Amino acid sequence: MALQESTGLDVYQSYFEPTTYLGYYKMGQNPVGDELLQFSLKHYNATFKPAGGLRGKLLIDIGSGPTIYQLLSACESFEEIIATDYTDKNRLELEKWLKKMPGAFDWSPVVKYVCELEGDRDKWAEKEERLRRTVRRVLKCDVGKERPLEPAVLPLADCLLSSLCLESACVTLEAFRDALRHLRPLLRPRGHLVLTGSFDCTFYMVGDSRFTVLPLKEKVLREVLQESGFTIERLEKAQRGPETVLEKCSDYTGLFFLVAQKND
Numbered sequence: 259m260a261l262q263e264s265t266g267l268d269v270y271q272s273y274f275e276p277t278t279y280l281g282y283y284k285m286g287q288n289p290v291g292d293e294l295l296q297f298s299l300k301h302y303n304a305t306f307k308p309a310g311g312l313r314g315k316l317l318i319d320i321g322s323g324p325t326i327y328q329l330l331s332a333c334e335s336f337e338e339i340i341a342t343d344y345t346d347k348n349r350l351e352l353e354k355w356l357k358k359m360p361g362a363f364d365w366s367p368v369v370k371y372v373c374e375l376e377g378d379r380d381k382w383a384e385k386e387e388r389l390r391r392t393v394r395r396v397l398k399c400d401v402g403k404e405r406p407l408e409p410a411v412l413p414l415a416d417c418l419l420s421s422l423c424l425e426s427a428c429v430t431l432e433a434f435r436d437a438l439r440h441l442r443p444l445l446r447p448r449g450h451l452v453l454t455g456s457f458d459c460t461f462y463m464v465g466d467s468r469f470t471v472l473p474l475k476e477k478v479l480r481e482v483l484q485e486s487g488f489t490i491e492r493l494e495k496a497q498r499g500p501e502t503v504l505e506k507c508s509d510y511t512g513l514f515f516l517v518a519q520k521n522d
Contacts, residue, residue, distance in 0.1 A: 267344050267402065267427055269469070276324035276351040277363075278465040282507075283325060285367040289502045294513065295327060295368060297496050298421065298454045301515040303375045305452060305492075306331040312450050312517070314416025318342065320399060320406070320441060321423025324351035326365055326389060328421040328454065330372040333385075333392040336417065342399035342407065344427070349396050356390050401427050401437035407444070414446035421454040425472045426462075431482070434472055438486040447522035451488055452515075457495075459510035471508075479514070488518035 282291035306312055313335035319328060322341040329339055343349050354362040370382040399406050401424065418441055428434040445451065459471045476495070483490055494515040 267400065270426075271345045271347075273467050274345055274347065274469070275464060275467070276345075276348050280324055280351075280363045283327065283363070283365075283368060285371065288505075289499075290505050290507055293496075293499050293502050294422075295371070297513050298515060299327065299330070299368075299372055299375060301454075301494050302328065302331040302452075303372065305517055306335045308334065311335055312417055312452070314449075316340070316413060316415045317417040317419060318407075318412070318415045318444060320401065320418055320420040321427060322348070322352060322396075323421075323423070324348045324363070325421075326352070326355060326393075327368050327372075328419060329389055329393065330369060330385065331376070332417070332419065333389040334376075336392065339389075339393045340395045340397060340412065340415075341393050342397045344398065344400055349398065352393075352396050356393055356396070358390075401440055402433065404440055406437075406440050412444070415444055415449060416446060417450045417452060418445050419452045422456070424453070425455050425459065425474055426469065428472050429470065431472065431478065434474075435482055435486060438482065438488075442487055442520065445520050447520060449520050450491075451483075451518045451520065453518070454515050455513070456508075456510035457512040457514060459508060462508040462510075463506070476514070479516075483516075483518055487521045489521055490516055490518045492517045 282288050315337045317332050317336040318340045320342055322343050341352055369385050370379050373379045373382045373385055397407055397410050424434055424437050428437050458473050460473050461468050461470055495512055497512045
């Protein structure tokens, strides 16, 4: 699908190529990917720090894609992590890394970066093994459904995490609201939602394929979360850096990282 605009979850199933997308996460080789990683990993580290950070039994990652960077700090604070995604290819790509299969993406530069944030870069191999032990299942997820993880039956999660998923999966603001409403029952009372995303983004490229994104403003994001029964405890923002502006792979103007608590 050359230079064709893509919307809707079925388009991801048909056209999203995880191995091409993972090019964003080769540290030092893609300015946009580096900006996302440095921003989000810093805040994941602060959010899931051993002293005073979020912790619990179960964390569910909604829309993991083919990536594991978003779980590298959380795996130290949760007994079990369940990864999820809509597309078969993304789930397979995750399984390849988790099971050390041939052709799996090399996350070691990103893992070393996280270990450096945590104070010991040399523990990267131990960190990889801990994450592999902690991610117990990789499930199909559809945020457009009332029960996004059916037919799986899970205990209530202490934390839901989602990075760059909801604004990509939801074509309209109403669909975004519905997705939050569908996800809320997966979370225990007073549990936490951790979201990473972009502001004002309308598209991103994966090779020659252009995928549509729901553009979000801070004001709207705050309103939708409040309407959905969450209280934002922390919202971190960063403007797009000048070194990425010439990159034509996406049109976002900034990034956000937020921690919200379910109001029940």
